[in-house]
Amino acid sequence: MRVLPPAARACVLGAVLAAAACVTPALRPGSAVPWPAVGLLAALCLGCEAARVLPLRGRGAPEGTGPFPPVVLAAVFLLPPAAAALVALPGGLAQPAPQRPVAVRRIWHAAQQAVAAWAAGRAYGLLGGREALAGAAAFPYALLPAALAGLVFCLVLTALDAAVLAAAEGTRAAPGRRGPAPLPRPSSGTAPALAPYCLHGLVGLLMAVMWHSPYGPPAALLVLLPMYISCWVFAQYQREQAAHQATIRALVQAVDIKDRYTRGHSERVGQASAMIARELGMAGDRLEVVRIAGILHDVGKLGVPTRLLRKNGPLTPEERRVIELHPEYGHEMVRGIGFLGEARAAILHHHERVDGSGYPYGLSGEQIPEPARVVAVADAFDAMTSTRSYSRARPVRTALAELERGAGSQFDPAMVRALTAAIGRHGWHPVVTSDEDLPAVQAAAAGAGPREAGREGPPGMPAQGREAAGSPGQGKAGGP
Amino acid sequence: MRALAGWAVRAAAAVLTAAALGHTLWTGVTEPGTALAFAALITLGELARRDHPAQDRRPAPLGSAGALAYALLGQDAGLPTHHGVLQIVAVVVAAALAGIVPHIARGHAPALDHVARRVLAVAFAAACFQPLYGSGRLTHRIGQGPFLVLFLLLLLGLTALCDAVLAAALAGARTGWPFGPLLRDELRAQLGIGSAICATGVVMALGVAVAGLWALPVFSVPLLLTQLSFHRVDAVRTTYRQTITSLARATEIAGCTAPGHSRRVAALSCAVGRELGLSERELTVLEYAALMHDIGQLSLVDPVPGGATAELPPDEARRIAGLGGEVARQTGVPAEVAVIVERQADPYREQPVAARIVRAVNAYDDLAGAGGHPGGPLAALERLRLGTGHDYQPEVVESLARVLARGGRGRVVPAPPG
Numbered sequence: 001m002r003v004l005p006p007a008a009r010a011c012v013l014g015a016v017l018a019a020a021a022c023v024t025p026a027l028r029p030g031s032a033v034p035w036p037a038v039g040l041l042a043a044l045c046l047g048c049e050a051a052r053v054l055p056l057r058g059r060g061a062p063e064g065t066g067p068f069p070p071v072v073l074a075a076v077f078l079l080p081p082a083a084a085a086l087v088a089l090p091g092g093l094a095q096p097a098p099q100r101p102v103a104v105r106r107i108w109h110a111a112q113q114a115v116a117a118w119a120a121g122r123a124y125g126l127l128g129g130r131e132a133l134a135g136a137a138a139f140p141y142a143l144l145p146a147a148l149a150g151l152v153f154c155l156v157l158t159a160l161d162a163a164v165l166a167a168a169e170g171t172r173a174a175p176g177r178r179g180p181a182p183l184p185r186p187s188s189g190t191a192p193a194l195a196p197y198c199l200h201g202l203v204g205l206l207m208a209v210m211w212h213s214p215y216g217p218p219a220a221l222l223v224l225l226p227m228y229i230s231c232w233v234f235a236q237y238q239r240e241q242a243a244h245q246a247t248i249r250a251l252v253q254a255v256d257i258k259d260r261y262t263r264g265h266s267e268r269v270g271q272a273s274a275m276i277a278r279e280l281g282m283a284g285d286r287l288e289v290v291r292i293a294g295i296l297h298d299v300g301k302l303g304v305p306t307r308l309l310r311k312n313g314p315l316t317p318e319e320r321r322v323i324e325l326h327p328e329y330g331h332e333m334v335r336g337i338g339f340l341g342e343a344r345a346a347i348l349h350h351h352e353r354v355d356g357s358g359y360p361y362g363l364s365g366e367q368i369p370e371p372a373r374v375v376a377v378a379d380a381f382d383a384m385t386s387t388r389s390y391s392r393a394r395p396v397r398t399a400l401a402e403l404e405r406g407a408g409s410q411f412d413p414a415m416v417r418a419l420t421a422a423i424g425r426h427g428w429h430p431v432v433t434s435d436e437d438l439p440a441v442q443a444a445a446a447g448a449g450p451r452e453a454g455r456e457g458p459p460g461m462p463a464q465g466r467e468a469a470g471s472p473g474q475g476k477a478g479g480p
Numbered sequence: 481m482r483a484l485a486g487w488a489v490r491a492a493a494a495v496l497t498a499a500a501l502g503h504t505l506w507t508g509v510t511e512p513g514t515a516l517a518f519a520a521l522i523t524l525g526e527l528a529r530r531d532h533p534a535q536d537r538r539p540a541p542l543g544s545a546g547a548l549a550y551a552l553l554g555q556d557a558g559l560p561t562h563h564g565v566l567q568i569v570a571v572v573v574a575a576a577l578a579g580i581v582p583h584i585a586r587g588h589a590p591a592l593d594h595v596a597r598r599v600l601a602v603a604f605a606a607a608c609f610q611p612l613y614g615s616g617r618l619t620h621r622i623g624q625g626p627f628l629v630l631f632l633l634l635l636l637g638l639t640a641l642c643d644a645v646l647a648a649a650l651a652g653a654r655t656g657w658p659f660g661p662l663l664r665d666e667l668r669a670q671l672g673i674g675s676a677i678c679a680t681g682v683v684m685a686l687g688v689a690v691a692g693l694w695a696l697p698v699f700s701v702p703l704l705l706t707q708l709s710f711h712r713v714d715a716v717r718t719t720y721r722q723t724i725t726s727l728a729r730a731t732e733i734a735g736c737t738a739p740g741h742s743r744r745v746a747a748l749s750c751a752v753g754r755e756l757g758l759s760e761r762e763l764t765v766l767e768y769a770a771l772m773h774d775i776g777q778l779s780l781v782d783p784v785p786g787g788a789t790a791e792l793p794p795d796e797a798r799r800i801a802g803l804g805g806e807v808a809r810q811t812g813v814p815a816e817v818a819v820i821v822e823r824q825a826d827p828y829r830e831q832p833v834a835a836r837i838v839r840a841v842n843a844y845d846d847l848a849g850a851g852g853h854p855g856g857p858l859a860a861l862e863r864l865r866l867g868t869g870h871d872y873q874p875e876v877v878e879s880l881a882r883v884l885a886r887g888g889r890g891r892v893v894p895a896p897p898g
Contacts, residue, residue: 139691139692139694139695139698140694143698199701199705202698202701203701203702206683206687206698206699206702209687209690209691210683210686210687210690213686213689213690214624214625214690215624215625215626215628215629215686215690216625216626216629217626218626218629218630219626219629219682219683219686222629222633222679222682222683223679223683223699223702225675225676225679226676226679226680226702226703226705226706227702227705227706229672229673229675229676229706230676230702230705230706230708230709231709233672233706233709233710233713234709234712234713236713237709237712237713237716240713240716240717240720241716242812243720243811243812243813244716244719244720244723244812245812246810246811246812247720247723247724247727247811247812247813248723249810249812250727250807250810250811250812251723251726251727251730253810254727254730254778254807258778299730300733302730302733302734302778303730303733303734303735304734305734305735306780329733329734332729332733333726333729333730333733334726336722336725336726336729337719337722337723337726338718338719338722339719339722
């Protein structure tokens with residue numbers, strides 16, 4: 001087991017002591033703690049936690065941060081701060097700790113929750129929330145204290161997370177670190193998500209109001225149900241999103257695999273395109289569109305016969321014509337995907353040249369959509385800086401000089417300038433993610449190795465072909 | 481017979497609405513402030529309705545919850561209320577129609593069946609609750625405490641059950657699909673957003689009883705959040721389906737299969753699956769698998785002539801299916817999809833149901849498709865029938881024949897624009 005850094009140990013110890021100090025007043029004899037309510041709420045916390053851990057019919061239950069926050073916050077609004085801290089303890093202890101050391105992590109979570117609940121309770125009391133809740137007209141007046149208590153809860157959690165993160169990482173060499181940081185939850189970030197906690201505060205208040213009413217705890221539970229379903233659906237959303245990403249990646253990999261020596265090319269072009277776009281001041285959705293356009297730009301190669309892509313030797317004009325169809329194939333393939341938007345145009349036009357001698361339509365200058373001009377530069381840059389069967393990788397500096405030479409004839413000078421500036425500022429650190437995602441296929445490819453391997457194999461076949469986009473000098477400036 | 485059931489439901493709703501509106505206009509609205517507040521909530525809920533409720537069973541959850549809450553309202557901030565069943569129906573209908581007007585103006589009129597169901601469900605809940613509560617018998621029996629919550633829950637559960645039956649009957653009347661699976665899908669939908677709606681309806685009614693009308697906006701927040709989550713999940717599902725369709729098109733563009741083949745197979749497979757009573761989730765899996773069933777051909781160095789796998793020697797077809805399964809596994813689709821793609825060429829006795837459907841429908845499309853069999857669809861079906869000893873399941877082939885005879889395709893994959 002890895003040893004915790006002393007600073008982190010001190011941090012955990014401090015939190016535990018603070019939590020103990022928060023809880024003690026409730027345990028002192030003579031304290032007016034409504035024990036049934038404490039027990040019920042703590043059990044509810046535990047129940048939410050258990051529902052999260054146990055897979056619900058194999059599909060996984062909602063994910064959240066810590067015990068379901070509305071329950072803890074309802075306790076904060078209903079009980080004195082010390083008792084609320086007590087309610088938060090079991091949920092924190094039961095929270096799953098994905099990495100070792102498990103015991104320390106659980107204790108940390110519990111202490112963190114208890115301290116945060118106590119602080120939120122104090123804040124709520126100071127703002128006069130308790131009087132508002134006990135009075136006849138709870139509603140307009142208790143809302144503000146409740147929202148603020150939610151904020152305090154969130155801020156304390158975040159601050160504690162940040163503290164332990166700093167303590168744990170401060171003593172460790174940051175770049176060479178393998179594996180996750182010892183303690184903090186992955187959700188902890190520098191920018192806490194405040195709005196959800198305001199909402200949790202509101203739902204906690206609703207629970208508290210119903211709990212106080214003659215209808216009692218059952219009605220309070222009903223308040224929780226929509227929130228719970230919402231979290232559950234959100235988890236589903238994340239899963240579907242991940243599946244969608246995987247499908248996009250599968251599209252890219254299918255290309256990379258067909259045309260093996262461009263492995264990782266798509267991802268890198270996406271990265272370079274994003275760098276250019278950011279330099280040009282694009283942001284948000286538009287930046288994402290350009291990145292996706294870079295990633296998917298060669299997807300049309302799926303439509304080119306594998307034999308041509310893998311051909312070892314010069315291509316006949318006929319064969320070149322077939323390969324030059326790939327932008328149109330790509331456009332045809334993705335035109336049903338609504339969210340791609342402009343990226344579809346970029347896929348169609350990424351082999352156009354600014355002087356009008358490119359393909360498929362021979363557009364020139366401003367006629368070429370902006371994302372397409374970005375992707376063209378990124379594509380050529382990566383073609384030059386990565387090793388291909390016909391040429392070794394060239395240094396970044398040489399590649400940029402080559403792009404500079406092509407600016408105005410083949411490339412949009414603005415894009416070349418942007419790439420040069422971006423690389424001057426951040427350097428060029430290509431990520432190669434696609435290799436890691438191909439275990440089965442890679443194994444098959446390794447097995448099929450040197451021979452031409454029958455007629456076909458799984459899509460991971462090695463390829464010894466030449467650059468698919470025709471003779472490199474013509475298709476891309478990147479070629480020799 | 482079935483269409484008759486549909487019309488009976490609509491007629492009942494219409495008669496009820498007319499009676500309610502007439503009665504309310506005649507006697508006037510009691511407690512107009514409360515009625516107005518609930519009407520505003522229902523209208524807002526309808527305004528927030530989605531315009532494309534294709535797969536959406538509860539397009540306006542806030543409106544439904546508000547209507548149920550008004551039906552179950554017994555007190556307002558501690559004082560008893562006196563609105564009757566007919567006034568409840570009248571207010572709900574008027575508010576819902578007011579909220580629908582902008583949608584109609586934009587050319588997205590919601591289905592009339594939704595409104596009819598809403599009216600009947602609300603009337604049922606109100607008729608079960610208001611007379612009992614108003615006469616004081618209910619509070620006398622179970623008091624004003626936790627037991628009332630349980631009673632309300634039970635009542636709404638019953639309402640939801642009736643609503644599901646109505647919905648399944650209406651859908652059956654509209655589409656002609658079998659009733660059992662439709663009811664099952666409706667009940668499953670009730671578990672998701674339906675239970676959130678019921679819970680919010682109960683809590684809203686009780687919240688108004690405790691804290692007055694302030695409870696309405698505040699208690700809507702969690703439900704709105706739920707609605708938002710459902711919207712996002714639907715949006716990402718739509719995109720996902722589009723991406724899978726694109727991936728499936730790769731084989732067509734590569735010249736491996738005939739244009740439109742995978743979409744045709746997916747649409748027909750879903751229709752056959754529906755005929756055979758598969759559930760909504762099984763249908764989704766079937767659709768993905770059918771879209772991707774030829775993906776293995778991408779790995780071939782030389783394409784199969786004509787792309788028709790139906791006429792290949794069994795070993796060859798099975799090998800290509802295996803390659804397809806391998807690709808499908810990488811795409812993040814549910815594991816069942818990859819299994820179906822992988823086993824699509826096995827003899828039917830060794831296949832999962834969905835794979836049997838894909839196999840038969842694929843063979844049909846290969847045989848009957850462009851430039852295929854000279855005899856056309858009938859000859860293709862005949863070929864399938866001859867193969868029912870070993871390759872194709874007889875029941876699947878017969879369902880396919882029925883679906884083709886109806887000329888209907890259950891759920892057509894949205895056609896790409898342009």
